Amino acid sequence: MSEKAIKIGLVGFGTVGSGVAKILLEDGDYIKARTGLKLELARVVDIDTKKERPVKLPAGILTSDLNSLLNDKDIQIGIELVGGTKIAKEIQLKMLAAGKDVVTANKALLAEHGNELYTAAHKADKCIAFEASCAGGIPIISAIRTGLAANRIKAIYGILNGTCNYILSNMSKKDESFRTALKQAQDKGYAEADPALDINGHDSAHKLAILASISFGCEILPSDIFVEGIENIDIVDIRYGKEMGYTLKLLAIGQKTDDGKLFLRVHPSFISSDNALARVDGPFNAISIFGHAVGQTMFYGRGAGMMPTASAVVADIIEIAMGNSKKLFKHLTLEPRNKISSSIGKIDELASRFYIKLKVSDKPGVFAQICTVLANHEISLSGVLQHEEHNTANVVPAIVITHLTQQKKITAALADFAKLEIVKSKPVCIRIVDIPEDSD
Amino acid sequence: MSEKAIKIGLVGFGTVGSGVAKILLEDGDYIKARTGLKLELARVVDIDTKKERPVKLPAGILTSDLNSLLNDKDIQIGIELVGGTKIAKEIQLKMLAAGKDVVTANKALLAEHGNELYTAAHKADKCIAFEASCAGGIPIISAIRTGLAANRIKAIYGILNGTCNYILSNMSKKDESFRTALKQAQDKGYAEADPALDINGHDSAHKLAILASISFGCEILPSDIFVEGIENIDIVDIRYGKEMGYTLKLLAIGQKTDDGKLFLRVHPSFISSDNALARVDGPFNAISIFGHAVGQTMFYGRGAGMMPTASAVVADIIEIAMGNSKKLFKHLTLEPRNKISSSIGKIDELASRFYIKLKVSDKPGVFAQICTVLANHEISLSGVLQHEEHNTANVVPAIVITHLTQQKKITAALADFAKLEIVKSKPVCIRIVDIPEDSD
Numbered sequence: 001m002s003e004k005a006i007k008i009g010l011v012g013f014g015t016v017g018s019g020v021a022k023i024l025l026e027d028g029d030y031i032k033a034r035t036g037l038k039l040e041l042a043r044v045v046d047i048d049t050k051k052e053r054p055v056k057l058p059a060g061i062l063t064s065d066l067n068s069l070l071n072d073k074d075i076q077i078g079i080e081l082v083g084g085t086k087i088a089k090e091i092q093l094k095m096l097a098a099g100k101d102v103v104t105a106n107k108a109l110l111a112e113h114g115n116e117l118y119t120a121a122h123k124a125d126k127c128i129a130f131e132a133s134c135a136g137g138i139p140i141i142s143a144i145r146t147g148l149a150a151n152r153i154k155a156i157y158g159i160l161n162g163t164c165n166y167i168l169s170n171m172s173k174k175d176e177s178f179r180t181a182l183k184q185a186q187d188k189g190y191a192e193a194d195p196a197l198d199i200n201g202h203d204s205a206h207k208l209a210i211l212a213s214i215s216f217g218c219e220i221l222p223s224d225i226f227v228e229g230i231e232n233i234d235i236v237d238i239r240y241g242k243e244m245g246y247t248l249k250l251l252a253i254g255q256k257t258d259d260g261k262l263f264l265r266v267h268p269s270f271i272s273s274d275n276a277l278a279r280v281d282g283p284f285n286a287i288s289i290f291g292h293a294v295g296q297t298m299f300y301g302r303g304a305g306m307m308p309t310a311s312a313v314v315a316d317i318i319e320i321a322m323g324n325s326k327k328l329f330k331h332l333t334l335e336p337r338n339k340i341s342s343s344i345g346k347i348d349e350l351a352s353r354f355y356i357k358l359k360v361s362d363k364p365g366v367f368a369q370i371c372t373v374l375a376n377h378e379i380s381l382s383g384v385l386q387h388e389e390h391n392t393a394n395v396v397p398a399i400v401i402t403h404l405t406q407q408k409k410i411t412a413a414l415a416d417f418a419k420l421e422i423v424k425s426k427p428v429c430i431r432i433v434d435i436p437e438d439s440d
Numbered sequence: 441m442s443e444k445a446i447k448i449g450l451v452g453f454g455t456v457g458s459g460v461a462k463i464l465l466e467d468g469d470y471i472k473a474r475t476g477l478k479l480e481l482a483r484v485v486d487i488d489t490k491k492e493r494p495v496k497l498p499a500g501i502l503t504s505d506l507n508s509l510l511n512d513k514d515i516q517i518g519i520e521l522v523g524g525t526k527i528a529k530e531i532q533l534k535m536l537a538a539g540k541d542v543v544t545a546n547k548a549l550l551a552e553h554g555n556e557l558y559t560a561a562h563k564a565d566k567c568i569a570f571e572a573s574c575a576g577g578i579p580i581i582s583a584i585r586t587g588l589a590a591n592r593i594k595a596i597y598g599i600l601n602g603t604c605n606y607i608l609s610n611m612s613k614k615d616e617s618f619r620t621a622l623k624q625a626q627d628k629g630y631a632e633a634d635p636a637l638d639i640n641g642h643d644s645a646h647k648l649a650i651l652a653s654i655s656f657g658c659e660i661l662p663s664d665i666f667v668e669g670i671e672n673i674d675i676v677d678i679r680y681g682k683e684m685g686y687t688l689k690l691l692a693i694g695q696k697t698d699d700g701k702l703f704l705r706v707h708p709s710f711i712s713s714d715n716a717l718a719r720v721d722g723p724f725n726a727i728s729i730f731g732h733a734v735g736q737t738m739f740y741g742r743g744a745g746m747m748p749t750a751s752a753v754v755a756d757i758i759e760i761a762m763g764n765s766k767k768l769f770k771h772l773t774l775e776p777r778n779k780i781s782s783s784i785g786k787i788d789e790l791a792s793r794f795y796i797k798l799k800v801s802d803k804p805g806v807f808a809q810i811c812t813v814l815a816n817h818e819i820s821l822s823g824v825l826q827h828e829e830h831n832t833a834n835v836v837p838a839i840v841i842t843h844l845t846q847q848k849k850i851t852a853a854l855a856d857f858a859k860l861e862i863v864k865s866k867p868v869c870i871r872i873v874d875i876p877e878d879s880d
């Protein structure tokens with residue numbers, strides 16, 4: 001490895017950008033000792049050059065002029081940490097055209113336009129590295145692409161959004177309402193002032209699109225993914241679930257069936273409270289990957305934040321500077337959409353178990369009516385729960401847990417429930433996800 | 441990537457060897473699609489060429505003649521899966537001398553002679569890859585060396601022996617004796633007929649030596665590691681621990697203190713039952729790594745077995761064939777022993793909390809005597825437990841939990857306890873390990 005420094009240009013000097021600058025400036029000697037690489041932060045570009053940041057840059061490297069980075073032939077690696085999909089995409093394409101390898105944490109951009117960008121990178125004979133786009137500091141992209149390279153990936157189960165996980169675990173542990181838990185997440189800095197993209201599940205879907213694309217080797221778009229958020233979750237249902245041995249998580253799931261169908265979805269999921277993923281609390285992320293050789297694996301860590309995300313960005317810089325990323329990236333070819341669209345399964349066809357809560361009149365014959373509706377749609381019960389309640393104006397919650405059945409049958413049954421005179425409000429329906437466990 | 445096949449020679453056609461052959465023979469097309477590499481199993485060497493194996497090799501490649509592999513110039517990668525330290529070391533040195541990169545799962549060999557082998561590889565301008573040596577299918581070596589490359593590693597907490605974990609979790613979950621649980625582990629194939637190396641903690645120490653060496657960048661030998669096994673664990677103590685919120689695990693721990701001291705140890709450890717590692721059950725392994733940037737991470741999966749271990753071996757083959765391992769391996773230089781030996785801390789200096797069980801006479805003044813001994817050694821109590829018991833011939837167990845204190849003080853207190861007339865049998869002493877949790 002030569003003594004010549006590898007020059008790096010950073011665009012986007014926000015939270016993660018500051019963390020990346022901090023590592024490059026403070027840990028250069030350590031990285032050199034471990035890897036032989038001399039990394040130099042040569043240029044930092046941001047529209048705001050005045051704001052106070054938690055790291056002090058060497059004089060003269062901060063600028064608002066992107067061209068000063070693009071035109072510097074000595075800068076080999078460009079880091080895009082701008083976020084958003086429009087300007088960020090232009091910046092990445094310009095970096096590639098200017099002969100720079102690209103490192104990014106931009107999950108929305110890669111989920112929507114990954115294949116276009118990868119194609120541009122292939123044409124420019126450069127690479128795009130994106131470890132930081134999914135699950136922050138957890139080296140999950142590297143695990144899938146190298147550590148588990150000998151495996152045909154069968155399924156991914158991920159807790160990919162720290163905000164949702166913080167909210168759901170606080171609801172569950174402290175018996176708090178969604179609103180209270182959301183407010184706490186905002187106070188802690190885990191949720192944005194506008195938390196929509198997190199809590200509606202679309203942030204998780206972006207990350208799932210990226211993980212599923214590299215796991216299954218085909219171009220998966222967010223629009224291929226069935227998405228339901230956590231915004232309507234009621235603490236009451238978390239309580240009932242707990243009583244029956246379930247913990248509620250927002251799971252991102254990608255599964256490949258034996259006949260090659262892909263099912264991709266993000267939704268609130270009751271999982272067994274004994275499962276390792278049920279014990280992932282607070283702002284942490286975790287991903288269980290099932291490979292045909294390795295069996296079950298799980299990767300756990302902080303899914304966001306300045307230093308964890310910077311850890312992933314710098315790992316990518318090191319891999320590029322070593323020359324390792326390029327070879328791997330060359331073979332990042334995703335089956336094009338027209339080839340795979342027929343193999344993407346619809347949620348309606350997916351078999352699942354369901355938790356259904358009905359608010360019903362407290363009178364004789366109610367359970368018979370419920371069971372008749374379910375029987376009409378060939379849905380069989382695996383459990384029921386009804387507590388004695390007081391002061392409820394003769395309306396009581398009745399909970400049924402189904403055996404495996406298809407979503408379309410449940411949808412039809414829910415429509416029938418709504419027509420019953422005894423059913424007093426919109427039924428609540430939450431999927432139960434049985435994550436395989438090979439614990440023995 | 442050229443179309444020319446990369447030829448591979450395998451020595452040791454046992455369980456893991458059969459798994460490696462299976463992947464290379466059955467998943468070649470899949471690996472080629474993902475990596476561009478055409479891998480060819482060209483030679484398999486084993487002293488027993490007759491035995492039935494779970495995979496059928498192409499005609500003519502199985503032989504008992506090691507030289508036919510060494511002398512085949514077209515074989516670029518040699519896999520050593522013989523085990524043991526003597527012949528295996530010779531085989532690896534011969535492979536390196538014959539110009540082959542080496543892949544191995546041999547933890548005992550690398551723990552004892554790693555630096556010597558790495559030096560031989562550097563001299564031969566070849567590399568040794570050893571993902572499969574620790575934690576089976578979990579890509580933990582790759583995580584430490586690449587995914588977390590931007591981190592100064594502060595601590596490792598690992599469940600590294602599936603046999604011990606199977607025994608301890610069965611004892612805890614099924615309330616079984618050590619002997620019953622060991623028998624079950626043997627029946628299941630998780631424990632050898634002679635399980636000594638597993639249950640005495642030395643297998644875990646081998647793996648810790650390897651993980652700590654690459655994490656802390658210095659040559660660590662098994663003899664640097666304090667080791668205590670699980671062979672004397674009594675189900676009674678697991679029960680008492682459980683009652684107080686602790687789960688017993690055999691932990692392998694490597695810690696670097698702020699002043700640069702390294703503490704390395706393998707011993708039965710009571711950890712909080714809420715900790716993620718407490719929930720790792722059965723034959724699974726898990727490793728929590730703490731990095732200065734990434735914070736807490738955890739990696740979980742099967743730590744042994746034919747296919748999980750083969751998954752790691754083939755991942756190494758792919759990385760070598762890509763040309764990636766070599767560059768990383770070049771910088772695997774470990775601080776030599778004479779430089780680091782003074783920084784390896786002694787267990788006597790280590791601060792810990794302790795669980796102490798004394799069998800004492802059931803009469804007045806007993807707790808006063810116990811407390812006096814502890815006070816004499818400046819050990820302060822954080823909890824006590826004594827149940828009313830019947831039919832115990834006036835001998836009752838008394839349990840004390842200490843605050844943080846040094847091992848040497850505990851050792852002295854235990855010696856004093858033994859002198860007391862009221863203490864009726866050898867005290868039981870188990871360390872309590874408080875794994876840092878940044879869960880919020």
